[in-house]
Every structure is written in C-alpha cells, then in structure tokens.
Amino acid sequence: MVIVGFGIILLPLLLIIWLSFFQNAVLALPPSAYTLSWYTQLADQSVFVNGFVNSFVVALLATAIGLAVSIPASFGIVRGNFPGRDLMMHFLTAPLTVPAIVIGAGLYVAFIFVEIATDLPLVGNRSGLIAGHVLLTIPWCVRLITANLSGFDITIEHAAQSLGASPVKSVLLVTIPGIWPGLVAAALFGFVVSFSNLEVSLFLVSPGQTTLQIAILQYLEWKIDPLIAAVSVVQTAMVAIALLITNRFVPLTRVV
Incomplete structure (x- = not known):
C-alpha cells in the first residue's frame, strides 16, 4: 500500500518531467x-x-517581514508566562487551518473596504500582495522557530548573564546563534510557501504584476506544451531543493 501511495503521488510529477523532453510542441504519444x-x-x-x-x-x-514578526512572537510564546500565551500561538498559526482560497477572498474583500475608507490602493498593488503573503509565511515561521527555541538550553543564556551580559545581549549573542538553524529553516520554508502560492496571489495581483504561478495558469488557459512542463519541472526542483535544505536544519516532521 505504501508503494501504491508513493506511486500515486509521484506519477503526475514523473509525467510532467517526461513531457518536458518531448520534441514537438503538439503533444502526441x-x-x-x-x-x-x-x-x-x-x-x-x-x-x-x-x-x-x-x-x-x-x-x-x-x-x-514574517521573520521580523515571528521571532519576537516565538520568544513570547516559548519564554513568556502570561495569560493568553496559548491563544497567541493559536492566533498566529490559525491561517494553517483555513484554505488559502478563503484567505485570498477574505483579504480581497478587506482590502476593498480599506480602499473605500482610506483611498489607499491595496488590491492590484505589490504592497497588498506582500501583505497577503506575510499572512501565509508567519504561521510556518512561528512553528519552526518555536520548535527550535523549545529545544534550546536556556541555562546557557543564564550563564552568559551571570558573566555580565545583559538580557538583550545574551539573546543576541548566545540564543540567536544557538537557534540559527531554526531561523534559516523558517526563512527557507516561508520563502517556499510564498513563492509557490497561487490562491492568495490570484485575488491580489494586477495585470502587470503577475507571479510565476499566475503566469503558468494563464499560459495553460490557451496552450499545453512541453514548455509549460519545463517551467513546472524547474519550479518543482527549486522548491524541492529548498525543502531539503530546510530539513537539514530542522526536521520537517517536527512542524508538519
């Protein structure tokens, strides 16, 4: 059954790789x-x-931006002792439980209301697109950083403070280097999530600011040939390499 499952998962990818080497633009078998x-x-x-x-x-x-938000938030979740700490974790990771298409539609409606109220253009603007993608990256960054920070020996940080380092200095010079693999993994994984997203981008891009995913979708609307297969193979290879590198820093089984 395991072999059958892997076969079902890999078959579409193997077919795309095969099609990308066809000589003729018209697909024929x-x-x-x-x-x-x-x-x-x-x-x-x-x-x-x-x-x-x-x-x-x-x-x-x-x-x-996602890292800038996730790093202090993760320290608060792991090290903090305040009411609502668990609620904070659930709030930051909530987008993982919502389909991306729903997030995209919700952001589109919210941005329209903001435009009406403030005349600030967000839909069809790169800043709005980035804001939408930040919402996608934060949950994964928080999960990876908290997973790494939870395994960090806090006594090392206390030892640095006992030697005269301030709390801020001990975090910057001891803790951050100690969880550096988790930060790199969070950055790589967040980048992959954003780079490969289609659903949110579909609602927020303008005609002149299409992402690679939307460019592929628009191309498929009128033509299917080995070129689009080659694009898909290259993109898949990039994502796979990024995930393999991420897994070397933090095992993905700890966060997915």
Whole structure:
C-alpha cells in the first residue's frame, strides 16, 4: 500500500518531467523524439522570467517581514508566562487551518473596504500582495522557530548573564546563534510557501504584476506544451531543493 501511495503521488510529477523532453510542441504519444530545447528557451520567455522575478521579490520581502514578526512572537510564546500565551500561538498559526482560497477572498474583500475608507490602493498593488503573503509565511515561521527555541538550553543564556551580559545581549549573542538553524529553516520554508502560492496571489495581483504561478495558469488557459512542463519541472526542483535544505536544519516532521 505504501508503494501504491508513493506511486500515486509521484506519477503526475514523473509525467510532467517526461513531457518536458518531448520534441514537438503538439503533444502526441509516443513522442517522435526527445530534446532539451524547451529548457534552454525558458530564459527567452519574458512572461515567465518576469513572473519569476516578481514571485522572488514578493517572497523575499514577505519572508523578511514574517521573520521580523515571528521571532519576537516565538520568544513570547516559548519564554513568556502570561495569560493568553496559548491563544497567541493559536492566533498566529490559525491561517494553517483555513484554505488559502478563503484567505485570498477574505483579504480581497478587506482590502476593498480599506480602499473605500482610506483611498489607499491595496488590491492590484505589490504592497497588498506582500501583505497577503506575510499572512501565509508567519504561521510556518512561528512553528519552526518555536520548535527550535523549545529545544534550546536556556541555562546557557543564564550563564552568559551571570558573566555580565545583559538580557538583550545574551539573546543576541548566545540564543540567536544557538537557534540559527531554526531561523534559516523558517526563512527557507516561508520563502517556499510564498513563492509557490497561487490562491492568495490570484485575488491580489494586477495585470502587470503577475507571479510565476499566475503566469503558468494563464499560459495553460490557451496552450499545453512541453514548455509549460519545463517551467513546472524547474519550479518543482527549486522548491524541492529548498525543502531539503530546510530539513537539514530542522526536521520537517517536527512542524508538519
């Protein structure tokens, strides 16, 4: 049963990889020949290049903001002793329990109300798109950082303070380097979540600011050929590499 399950999961990916090597633009079985030309053409496809750049920038900024929120929040959750600590954890990780399409629709409606009330354009604006992606990255960053921080020996931090370091200095010079693998893992995982998101982006992008996911979707609306298969393979490979690197810092079984 395990083998059958893995086969069902891997079959679509294997088919996409196979299709990406077909020589002819018109898909036909069996293919007349195989080629790598579709991969070499990717750099010349401006729609995918622009989509990749936009996705990369949005994911990078969303991850940076998500970390800036998640690091102090994680310290409060793990080290704090105040009423509502568990509620804070549930609040920050709540987006994990909500379908991304619902989050996207909710943000779209909320941003429309904000625009009406303040004349501040958020829908179709990169800042609004980044805000939506921050909402997606924070839950995973919090889970990874809290998982790593919970395993950190706090007596090391106390020892630094006993030697004259202030609480802030001991955190910056002892604790942060000690949980550095968790921070790197959180950054990588948050980046992957943002970069590969379609649902939220679908509601918040403008025609000139499409992400790679939306560029792929728009291409599929009128054509299916080995080029789109090559794009999908490259994107999947990037995400897989990022997850493998993340797993080396913090085992993903601890947070998923």
